[in-house]
Amino acid sequence: MESKTQFPDPSQVREELIEKYPAKVAKKRNKSIIINDPETVPEVQANVRTVPGIITQRGCSYAGCKGVVLGPTRDVVNITHGPIGCGFYSWLTRRNQTKPETPEDANFITYCFSTDMQEENIVFGGEKKLKVAIQEAYDLFHPKAIAIFSTCPVGLIGDDVHAASREMKEKFGDCNVFGFSCEGYRGVSQSAGHHIANNGIFKHMVGRNNEKKEGKFKLNLLGEYNIGGDAFEIERIFNKCGITINSSFSGNSTVGQLENAHMADLNAIMCHRSINYMGEMMEAKYGIPWMKINFIGAESSAKSLRRIAEYFGDAELKAKVEEVIKEEMPKVKAVIDEILPRTSGKTAMLFVGGSRAHHYQDLFSELGMKTVAAGYEFAHRDDYEGREVLPGIKVDADSKNIEELKVEADPELYKPRKSEAELEELKAKGLEINSYEGMMKQMMKKSLVVDDISHYESEKLIEIYKPDIFCAGIKEKYVVQKMGVPLKQLHSYDYGGPYTGFEGAINFYRDIDRMVNNPVWKLIKAPWQKTADSEKESLSASYVTQ
């Protein structure tokens, strides 16, 4: 493989990306296609509506709420209230793993409940059917909790899932029943669903159990959904260090844990986008600070462990963390020494998620690979530029439709875990307390940042940069591979994982090595490898906006 030290001029790339758009669209997309400068981070237009008819990779509010945040819970019976499709498509498709403590413990993760609404329910209302479904779930499993998820027609026909839930909760007495108004048309992407899910869990679950559990260093792991077993690897490392996961949001979680979350002393946040609301609300109500961590990448994992130890400020813990890092790193180094010569100098592009496009850059950099372009699918400006831009973000109509809970300090349970002075001291040491610096400060100068990339733009970028690997999801996978470029799925991990921590880093290095150095790509001629005189269908795009 030729080394690619020469990168195209990013301003020219941007011009090329938007030149075929009509002026109005070019103007709109221009605000979402940004040339990075880590020193003075430019503004990125994000979390705005997708133009109809442009094929987006984004999902819906229901997907964010039921699929992402509540999907990994194992002892909540999740009931989809709607026609059959939504429940079916979110039926264990995200490869979330869970491990009940005993084989007898509740595990509904392979179950898919739906009210399977029929025409008569649309015409005459579906609340009655919903209540019967809740009753059936209760009779069948006697679960600790039942959650109801609204799909598109529910809000329109006026079904009140919250009233139905309250009624059934009162009737049962020993089962927490609550609903989510996460109809697919709410918000601009699945991001709205994350917020709705955060609100619901906070309102209906957190704070119900004040039991003080054992453990000297107790934290909640937020925004870790245990895809491919990621949370298990983090747990393994924490166990070695003597750090206790009090509650996990929500990979490998239990109702008991979530209800007891407010008894932890730190909220450690992996995916800022999907769960930052929970961190903020728990800070306000219970005085638990949150801290951004990243366990994607061996170096990042070591850094995150040191930061957690610094937060707890315990000498013994700090020593233990160093011991664990020292123990884990040689295995990682042995693998990277073997693989680095084969991956070094190669290039990657990441267009995925609300945090993964940031986190995985660390793994690529450990492989000696450069991230030439990156962007999120459903993130907001703070995920790009850092939370300091939050006060300046204009709240548009779509965001206004998502409820902002008013949270006040709990008269009994509010207990600041750290004083203001202590927090300032920790921040001075580089800990991201109640803060996140975003993706762009870590990216190379003149790399390209593209929000909610369209199908056309990603093909164009591949043509211009000819990256060695493209990271996205199943929807992009096969079109990218048709052009001879391997695509790594960073939603579901291509059936692999875990990729967190030290073991996960090793898995990722090996997987990327297998992909970028695979002989099959030699058999596929990319469109740009065609002889110069052959006719190439020029990529053109033209859109109209609202």
Added chain:
Amino acid sequence: MKHAKTATQNACKLCNPLGACLAFRGIENCVPFLHGSQGCATYIRRYLISHYKEPIDIASSNFNEDTAVFGGSRNLKLGLQNVTQQYRPEVIGLATTCLSETIGDDVKGILREYKKEFMNGSPMPVMIHASTPSYQGSHIDGFHGAVRAAVETLAEQGTPQQLVNLFPNMVSPADLRHLREIFDDFSLPCMMLPDYSKTLDGGPWAEYHRIPPGGTPASAISLSGSAIGSIEFTSTLADAKSPAVWLEEKFGVTRYQLPMPIGIRETDRFFSLLETISQKPQPEKYDDERRRLVDAYADGHKYIFDKKVIVYGEEDLVISMTAFLREIGMVPVLVASGGKSGQLKKKLLELVPDLEEAGIKVRDGVDFVDIEDEAKLLTPDFLIGNSKGYTMSRKNSIPLLRIGFPIHDRFGGQRLHHLGYRGTLELFDRIVNMVLQQRQDDSEIGYTYL
């Protein structure tokens, strides 16, 4: 027996618009378009792509809160304009979702307005509109609905010509290729709809494509009105939803309705019809395929005779599968479907008259929890159906033979054959091998000579 459930647990059906998107993928230069929230397009793309392992673009009118309240007309028109300019499609396959159907958007009216407002008489893509609310029927209804809508939109009256329409039902790309080959071998021109044999099982691209190459051209569908006959593989499709019935009523194209040709008897029926229509004898190649299949039946019968099996999936598929399983001496103790045409048992009796005597139970409108309850009582030797039965298979230690759609936990679902002598032989080999493997795994010694 448990009382009837109200909620559906682990559904054995998918939603209506998914079937429509799949069928639209089988029309050349066509972009499927869902009128509703973007999540539907995303979920359905993900589900189809995971099975076919090919790119599938589905556009959407991206409803938001105010669209849901004030109607989707504006978004639909904007979306159609963008898809037209961006993809330059010949056809846009428009299907509705539960959202646009619930608010009662008049799609036909919006399309009429769109033509007036934006196109000014200039050429525009053909708009095929299928009404596919997910609160009615299942994915198979959307599939047939889209095929019928395509025919209704495009078919024209013409001088009858040597052409046969083939409506193959929801089968694999490999099946479609095989069907095409059969027609070619009979030298019988065929308008097969849909034909996603290339769009959903194609090669790498030496050049960029906005829309994957392949599919039935709109111009070919137009000719369906002048065909000498339509062959439709279905047992349960209602006349009101059948493209072949519509063509017969509208243009007098003779309709031949056959069950899906699985097994020798049903495939014989199909080939004999081809002989009649083409006025040609069956090519020798298929005599050979048939002979090999009969030979395999004879060689393999000792392994599989009297084995009990549960078969589940779309109604038309399980009907033909049951006929085949009876033909080889197996006992389908339960024939189950998430579909509910009301025809399942009646049509099954036509192919398997000894249904009751053989102790074959038939249930429609079921989910996997119902099937699992039955499995516990019926103790089948194995299950035949799509990937979604895996949980039940694992929990009850009953092996699963994967056929149909979706297959998300094995590789190559798009290349499995089910139809014709060839497809039947492949199914037969797989069934025998499953029994052999089971026997080998269960053996304490582990014989290699079985």
